[in-house]
Amino acid sequence: KNEVEQSPQNLTAQEGEFITINCSYSVGISALHWLQQHPGGGIVSLFMLSSGKKKHGRLIATINIQEKHSSLHITASHPRDSAVYICVSGNTPLVFGKGTRLSVIA
């Protein structure tokens, strides 16, 4: 059974800080998703990646398939980045991490 672990569970940062959220999984997969969920809101897909690195604006996601590990980085964090970030194993059926709750303080 694939298990997806995220760390940290909660994270508070000052505006402008560089943020890293980590994700590890137990079963080899060929792709991994990063999702964003704002309070009371729906779920938005940020990245799907199967190797290397992807960048979208201030967000960067990396994955190491051999080490079964992925990271999500946010550069120059802003209060609007406050949300829950969820790592998801890309194999169907999807397996979700419990999420990292990020609060960015101005």
Add this chain to the structure above:
Amino acid sequence: NAGVTQTPKFQVLKTGQSMTLQCAQDMNHEYMSWYRQDPGMGLRLIHYSVGAGITDQGEVPNGYNVSRSTTEDFPLRLLSAAPSQTSVYFCASSLAGNTEAFFGQGTRLTVV
């Protein structure tokens, strides 16, 4: 192209009532699934389908039924609602295999 349409957004039920959460996608995705999200638990898989006419149980299937008569629709039925089913429900779809997943807006269900 509307993506994944999930209704209703909010619902309050009395214990023992039945209801159906609707999920529809217009992307011709084979794979559709239902999840519930509870505090501290993350999203847990209820039921999933890999194509029309095919459904299977996930991690927490008890108290829920599904059917997949068409590629587009994957409704989730609560036959006799219980307070333990108070949760936020999400529907998702994707092409089979490791492709991008799309999510509905979520349904906040309260059973009193």
